[in-house]
Amino acid sequence: AVARRAAAVLVVSEQMRRRVMRLSCPPGKIRVIRTGIDLGKFPFRPRKPPGRGKKIRLLSVGRLVPKKGMDVLVKAFAKVRKKYPGARLTIVGDGPERSRLKKLSRKCGVSRRIRFKGELSHRRVRKQLRKAHIFVLASRTAGDGDREGLPNSLVEAMAAGVPVVSTNHAGIPELVRHGRTGLLARENSVKDLARQIKRMIRARDRWRRYARAAR
Numbered sequence: 001a002v003a004r005r006a007a008a009v010l011v012v013s014e015q016m017r018r019r020v021m022r023l024s025c026p027p028g029k030i031r032v033i034r035t036g037i038d039l040g041k042f043p044f045r046p047r048k049p050p051g052r053g054k055k056i057r058l059l060s061v062g063r064l065v066p067k068k069g070m071d072v073l074v075k076a077f078a079k080v081r082k083k084y085p086g087a088r089l090t091i092v093g094d095g096p097e098r099s100r101l102k103k104l105s106r107k108c109g110v111s112r113r114i115r116f117k118g119e120l121s122h123r124r125v126r127k128q129l130r131k132a133h134i135f136v137l138a139s140r141t142a143g144d145g146d147r148e149g150l151p152n153s154l155v156e157a158m159a160a161g162v163p164v165v166s167t168n169h170a171g172i173p174e175l176v177r178h179g180r181t182g183l184l185a186r187e188n189s190v191k192d193l194a195r196q197i198k199r200m201i202r203a204r205d206r207w208r209r210y211a212r213a214a215r
Contacts, residue, residue, distance in 0.1 A: 003020070003023065003024070003025035003026065003029065004025075004026065006029060007029075008029050008030075008031055009025055009029050009030050009031070010031050010033050011030060011031070011032055011033075011149070012032070012033065012034060012035055012149040012150040012171060013032065013034075013149060013150050013170065013171025013174050014032060014171070014174060015170055015171045015173075015174065016032075016149055016170070016171060017030050017032055034150070035149075035150045035152055035155050037152065037155055037156055037159060039159055041122075041126065042126065042129075042156055042159040042160045043160070044159070044160065044161045044211075044215050045130070045160065045161045046161045046207065046208045046211040046212070047132070047133050047134075047161060047162060047163060047207055047211065049133070049204035049207060050086075050133060054086065055086050055087070055088050056084055056086055056087045056088070056133050056134070056201055057088050057090065057131060057132050057133045057134075058077065058080075058087060058088065058089045058090070058132065058133070058134050058135075058136055058197070059089075059090050059092070059128055059129065059131075059132035059134070059135050059136070059157075059162070060073055060089070060090070060091050060092070060093075060135070060136050060137055060138070060153075061091075061092040061093055061125055061128070061135075061137075061153040061157075062092075062093045062137060062139075062151070062153055063093050063094070063095040064091075064093050064094055064095030064096065064097040064098045064101060065095045065096065065097060065142070065146070066097065066140075066142035066143060066144075066146065067139060067140060067141065067142040067146045067147060067148060068093075068137070068138065068139060069137075069138030069139055069140040069167065069187075069188065070091060070097060070101050070138065071097070071100070071101060071104055072138045072140065072188060072189070072190050072193055073089075073091075073136060073138040073193065074089075074101060074104050074105050074108060074110065074114065075104070075108060075190040075194075076138070076190050076191075076193040076194035076197060077089045077108075077110055077113075077114065077194075077197075078108035078109065078110045079190070079191075079194035080194050080197050080198055080201075081110060081113060083198055084198070084201055087113070087201075088113055088114075088115070089110075089113060089114045089115070089136075090114075090115045090117060090128060090132070091114060091115070091116050091117065092117045092118075092119075092120050092125055092128055093117075093118070093119060094118050094119040098116065098118075101116070102116060125156075126156075126160075129156065129157060129160045129162055130160070132157075132162050133162075133163075134162065134163050134164070134165060134197070134200055134201070135153075135154070135157035135162045135163070135164045135165070136164070136165045136166070136193075136197060137151055137153060137154055137164070137165075137166045137167070137172075138166070138167055138185075138193055139151060139166065139167050139169045139170065139172060139187070140167060140169055140187045140188045141169065141170075141187070141188075147169070147170050148169060148170040148171070148172065149170065149171060150170070150171040150172070150174070150175060151166075151172070154166055154172065154175060154176065155175065158175070158176075158181065158182070158211075158214035158215065159214075159215060161211040161214075161215060162211070163182065163200055163207045163210045163211060163214075164176055164181075164182035164183075164210075164214065165182060165183045165184075165185065165193070165196050165197050165200050166182065166183075166184055166185070167184060167185050167186070167187045167188075167193070168184045168185070168186060168187055169187045172184070176214075177213075180210075180213055181210060181213045181214040182210055182214060183196045183199060183200050184196065
């Protein structure tokens, strides 16, 4: 009823457009308007792979809520460290899952390799992006049905030249083209997310190519 009375219904992805159509919204009213960012705040700087024996810095930015899949990321990171002990993970964001995630990191034996930075200003998030080698976002559909649209944090990382690994969730595959502008793992799969992160670490010679295509 709301959609019929609206002059237009705005969505951020084709996937969301299809979902709104299934809610009986007249197709002619739906407009896809992609997420935009100020590129002036995200100068393009392709990442140089760290030297042998140096730290590989992974970064994730998002609210600590179930749909962001941070628990999947923590478990996947534990698997990544078995192969790449020099890997480090920084998680920026706050939310109701923070305490549980810290306990999980201890249980997985990676609490000393994960930094929970809490909520940061946009300026400080950009600083974290400049230091990162790889950006990871493990988005998924939460138990209550909560889903992503098109995550701004991914858009910003790609604009800044950081190679990205994310999931085949919601509108993300419209943004991250697997094997071309980044890598995608199966949603909610610890094993596949770990595999794609390790694949990105191995593909250091392709980082610049991914970054340019993503920008």
